Amino acid sequence: MTAASTAALEVQGLNRSFGALHVTREVNLTLEVGARRALIGPNGAGKTTLINLITGALRPSTGKVLLNGEDITGLSQAQRARRGLARTFQINQLFRGLTVLENIAMTIGERDGNCNNMWRSAGAKQVVIDEALDHLESLRIADDALKLVRELPYGRQRLVEIAIALAQRPRVLLLDEPAAGVPSSESHLILDVVASLDPDIAILIIEHDMDVVFRFAKEITVLVQGAVFTQGTPSEIMANEDVRAVYLGQESHHAMAGGA
Amino acid sequence: MSHAAEIVVSILFDGLAYAMFLFITSVGLSITMGLMGFVNLAHGAFAMCGGYFVVSLTRSLGVPFVPSLIIASVAVGVISVPFERYLYRRLYKSTDLEQVLLTIGLAFMAIATFTYFYGPIPKSVPLPHWLTGHVNLGFRSFPSYRVFLIAIGAGLIAVLWYGFEQTNIGAKIRAAVDNRRMAESVGINVDRLFTLTFALGSGLAALGGGLAIQLFGLTPSFAVLYLVLFLIVVAVGGLGSLKGTLLAALVIGILDTGGKYAFPVAGNLFVYGITVAVLLIKPAGFFGRE
Amino acid sequence: MSETAPRDAAHVEARNRATDYLVRRHYFRWPEALPWLIAVGCYFLFPDRMAFGNQVLIMVLFALSLDLILGYAGIVTLGHAAFFGIGAYVAALITLQLGWEEPISGLLVGGLVAGLAGMVVGWFVLRYRGLTLLMLTIAFAATLQESGNLRSDITGGYDGLPGLTYKPLLGHFNYDLYGHVNYLYVLVVLAVVFYFVRRIVYSPFGQALTGIRENVQRMHAVGSPVHRRLVTVYAISAGIAGIAGALFTQTNAYVTLTVFDFEYSAKVMVMLILGGTGRLYGAFIGAVTYMFMEDYFSKLSPTFWQFGIGLMLVLVVLFARRGLLGVIEDAGQLFSRRKSS
Numbered sequence: 001m002t003a004a005s006t007a008a009l010e011v012q013g014l015n016r017s018f019g020a021l022h023v024t025r026e027v028n029l030t031l032e033v034g035a036r037r038a039l040i041g042p043n044g045a046g047k048t049t050l051i052n053l054i055t056g057a058l059r060p061s062t063g064k065v066l067l068n069g070e071d072i073t074g075l076s077q078a079q080r081a082r083r084g085l086a087r088t089f090q091i092n093q094l095f096r097g098l099t100v101l102e103n104i105a106m107t108i109g110e111r112d113g114n115c116n117n118m119w120r121s122a123g124a125k126q127v128v129i130d131e132a133l134d135h136l137e138s139l140r141i142a143d144d145a146l147k148l149v150r151e152l153p154y155g156r157q158r159l160v161e162i163a164i165a166l167a168q169r170p171r172v173l174l175l176d177e178p179a180a181g182v183p184s185s186e187s188h189l190i191l192d193v194v195a196s197l198d199p200d201i202a203i204l205i206i207e208h209d210m211d212v213v214f215r216f217a218k219e220i221t222v223l224v225q226g227a228v229f230t231q232g233t234p235s236e237i238m239a240n241e242d243v244r245a246v247y248l249g250q251e252s253h254h255a256m257a258g259g260a
Numbered sequence: 261m262s263h264a265a266e267i268v269v270s271i272l273f274d275g276l277a278y279a280m281f282l283f284i285t286s287v288g289l290s291i292t293m294g295l296m297g298f299v300n301l302a303h304g305a306f307a308m309c310g311g312y313f314v315v316s317l318t319r320s321l322g323v324p325f326v327p328s329l330i331i332a333s334v335a336v337g338v339i340s341v342p343f344e345r346y347l348y349r350r351l352y353k354s355t356d357l358e359q360v361l362l363t364i365g366l367a368f369m370a371i372a373t374f375t376y377f378y379g380p381i382p383k384s385v386p387l388p389h390w391l392t393g394h395v396n397l398g399f400r401s402f403p404s405y406r407v408f409l410i411a412i413g414a415g416l417i418a419v420l421w422y423g424f425e426q427t428n429i430g431a432k433i434r435a436a437v438d439n440r441r442m443a444e445s446v447g448i449n450v451d452r453l454f455t456l457t458f459a460l461g462s463g464l465a466a467l468g469g470g471l472a473i474q475l476f477g478l479t480p481s482f483a484v485l486y487l488v489l490f491l492i493v494v495a496v497g498g499l500g501s502l503k504g505t506l507l508a509a510l511v512i513g514i515l516d517t518g519g520k521y522a523f524p525v526a527g528n529l530f531v532y533g534i535t536v537a538v539l540l541i542k543p544a545g546f547f548g549r550e
Numbered sequence: 551m552s553e554t555a556p557r558d559a560a561h562v563e564a565r566n567r568a569t570d571y572l573v574r575r576h577y578f579r580w581p582e583a584l585p586w587l588i589a590v591g592c593y594f595l596f597p598d599r600m601a602f603g604n605q606v607l608i609m610v611l612f613a614l615s616l617d618l619i620l621g622y623a624g625i626v627t628l629g630h631a632a633f634f635g636i637g638a639y640v641a642a643l644i645t646l647q648l649g650w651e652e653p654i655s656g657l658l659v660g661g662l663v664a665g666l667a668g669m670v671v672g673w674f675v676l677r678y679r680g681l682t683l684l685m686l687t688i689a690f691a692a693t694l695q696e697s698g699n700l701r702s703d704i705t706g707g708y709d710g711l712p713g714l715t716y717k718p719l720l721g722h723f724n725y726d727l728y729g730h731v732n733y734l735y736v737l738v739v740l741a742v743v744f745y746f747v748r749r750i751v752y753s754p755f756g757q758a759l760t761g762i763r764e765n766v767q768r769m770h771a772v773g774s775p776v777h778r779r780l781v782t783v784y785a786i787s788a789g790i791a792g793i794a795g796a797l798f799t800q801t802n803a804y805v806t807l808t809v810f811d812f813e814y815s816a817k818v819m820v821m822l823i824l825g826g827t828g829r830l831y832g833a834f835i836g837a838v839t840y841m842f843m844e845d846y847f848s849k850l851s852p853t854f855w856q857f858g859i860g861l862m863l864v865l866v867v868l869f870a871r872r873g874l875l876g877v878i879e880d881a882g883q884l885f886s887r888r889k890s891s
Contacts, residue, residue, distance in 0.1 A: 123575055356681075
């Protein structure tokens with residue numbers, strides 16, 4: 001068995017264009033089992049696009065995506081999800097009219113095929129309910145179990161967002177700015193959760209907050225204008241002059257534009 | 261001219277006239293649906309209103325036909341503005357279903373109101389002398405009214421084309437149809453743009469309604485009877501596309517006329533067949549986005 | 551796996567409460583008996599209006615079928631009359647062409663054919679949403695109607711197929727001129743179908759449908775076979791609409807091509823919206839209210855009736871989005887809040 005086939009997720013030569021706009025350029029990326037990799041880069045670098053390509057929400061122009069050695073490039077989002085790939089969204093994508101508990105219970109139901117059942121009631125399987133409650137407890141939102149999602153404050157909704165992805169029992173988890181939109185007083189809740197995730201799950205996290213990145217990541221990939229600029233350990237990246245220039249360049253541009 | 265060629269020419273001509281009617285009435289619907297994503301099923305009611313305005317103007321006030329068309333179109337365009345600003349605007353963020361229900365409700369109310377005032381019996385309009393009879397175009401003579409309809413249609417196409425492609429406002433509309441958020445962020449006042457486009461579209465619908473009287477007769481049910489047809493033209497052509505509406509109107513107008521001539525028993529089967537065929541192959545229509 | 555948080559008494563109690571909620575969600579509540587009691591009551595109280603009662607119950611069934619796809623799965627269609635019509639005509643044609651006069655099996659065959667049609671059509675059109683889906687469903691119903699007109703030798707065209715006769719129900723109950731037996735027949739069918747629909751709606755499958763309605767993008771992301779789920783529920787809904795259509799044919803002993811009318815599809819949608827979507831009983835309230843109002847007002851003045859329907863739609867969308875059932879629920883909440891204060 002070669003090293004490549006033990007990788008939880010592998011992206012090979014991924015390209016995506018929208019007409020003349022080349023948004024993802026020859027991206028190669030590997031997530032080993034248990035990886036803790038951060039994906040950083042200036043705004044518009046194509047980080048979310050890359051996530052969309054990996055999950056199948058977007059089809060690549062060229063390139064391959066492999067999950068646990070299997071080529072999933074031709075598979076749909078749902079097919080990839082069933083093979084152990086989960087993601088969260090930058091803006092919450094929740095089932096707002098349902099209770100928190102139902103959000104998770106349904107996800108579990110889809111995961112293990114329970115949702116094919118048209119006859120028995122949704123509450124008939126105690127194991128599903130127990131597991132759902134376990135997930136809620138581990139994210140400390142069990143108290144909100146019977147509240148409708150749309151009634152929760154944004155920070156707690158964000159936890160539900162992550163809970164749904166975790167309820168899929170993924171082997172590879174892609175987190176798109178998990179703390180985005182959460183008031184800074186509450187963001188530690190999110191980050192604690194992320195820090196305490198199962199060590200066997202391979203995680204790729206898009207994040208802007210450098211403190212979070214350096215606390216959480218064992219490896220960092222820097223994406224600039226759709227291409228991998230550089231990859232390395234946190235200390236390597238921190239010491240890298242070119243990375244600073246890319247970010248500094250971004251900052252001074254912002255300053256000139258009046259901090260738009 | 262050989263007999264077969266005669267028939268083909270007739271079908272093309274009648275189909276073209278029919279297509280012009282479809283285009284004039286549907287183009288407003290296509291642009292507003294493409295621009296605001298708003299499903300306006302009361303569009304047919306605006307057309308019907310226009311028709312009845314023309315009837316009243318010509319019959320009760322003695323205004324000649326062509327000026328009546330203009331007055332009616334402008335009047336309906338103006339009247340549509342408060343509807344858009346005070347009613348429709350509240351539902352821009354609502355679901356498709358809610359928009360469908362609200363506008364169908366408005367259409368029903370309009371039909372009932374006009375039935376009350378005008379009665380259910382089909383109305384006709386007195387035409388000026390030069391629109392009755394035939395016009396000789398060299399190789400054949402054609403009914404004047406249809407030639408008139410085609411001429412108006414062609415003229416409108418030219419004006420709309422110029423307006424869309426060459427003017428500032430047209431560019432703004434195209435930008436907003438393409439990407440509303442982006443347009444707003446570069447300072448385009450999309451709200452005002454929509455009111456303007458909506459008024460224009462409703463006015464054109466009224467024009468189409470007025471022109472349709474001679475072709476189909478006018479009853480209050482016109483509002484829903486032809487609505488499905490307008491929706492088909494818009495869906496097949498692609499939302500927000502001038503080219504698309506024109507092409508769809510031509511395809512449907514000519515193929516429906518030809519189909520009804522060749523197989524009259526089949527009725528509207530051709531139109532529905534075209535609809536299904538196009539939408540299954542290109543769900544966004546000929547020139548629709550995504 | 552995640553570590554189990556320490557379980558104190560409060561935790562355990564909260565957990566049990568949450569579990570209870572899910573476990574008991576599908577239990578029958580006493581208000582659910584009301585519509586059935588009323589329906590049976592009408593049998594005894596209004597014996598001379600049974601024919602009308604029949605049509606009301608059939609529309610309830612039709613509206614119920616629409617609630618499955620519109621209220622629960624969020625599919626917006628204006629062509630559901632297509633399946634009603636298929637059920638109606640299959641039931642008519644097997645009687646006329648094959649001499650099959652046993653009503654219950656005829657009913658099942660009508661529903662089955664409509665369900666199969668729903669599966670095939672759904673497989674193609676449920677890939678789309680919005681205007682595209684709307685137009686495809688309208689076009690399908692209209693195509694059936696026009697094709698039926700093409701072969702009016704078989705379908706009787708818009709004049710229809712009169713004079714259908716049926717064997718007594720279950721070999722025993724003979725039909726009377728006033729529709730009493732038919733009323734009970736339709737009521738029993740409605741009850742049986744309702745039982746199945748209720749089970750579906752409270753099942754994990756039903757949960758997945760609401761998930762699709764609430765956020766289809768996330769459903770894809772969690773691995774739900776969305777298209778398969780939609781086609782399944784569409785087929786079931788089509789089958790139920792077909793059963794309603796077959797009942798229509800059987801109880802009227804007559805069918806015409808008007809069963810495919812666009813107006814019919816629109817009418818059943820109005821009924822459901824009026825009553826309230828996504829709650830099953832909205833179909834009851836909406837259909838009954840609409841049919842009664844139509845019966846009363848359209849005799850008074852068809853024009854006022856049309857205006858009233860239009861106005862009602864506008865008001866419901868603007869102010870009572872959850873329909874009559876929503877209004878009742880809100881009033882009930884208000885009442886219980888007042889009582890406790």
